Amino acid sequence: MVDSALARIREGSFGECVSCGKEINAxxxxxxxxxxxxxECQEKAEKGLLEAAQ
Structure with a gap:
């Protein structure tokens, strides 16, 4: 989890939802x-409504 967050920081995509692309609330x-x-996407994922949570 932390490694993934660090990779997103390096890529410049940290703080952006991987499902919808919207900014994640601070x-x-x-x-x-x-x-x-x-x-919103996390709630959908928990209900099984999000296509293959990335």
Whole structure:
């Protein structure tokens, strides 16, 4: 998880949802800095509504 976050920092995509491309809320990143999804996409993933969570 942390390695993935570090890779996204290097790529310049840290803080961007890997599913929809929207910016991930700063408070969410503070709470879960390794997150790859915005809260909306994370909720969809947890309900099985998100196509193959990346």
């Amino acid at each position: 408070k969410r990143l503070e709470a879960v800095p390794w997150t790859r999804h915005c809260i």
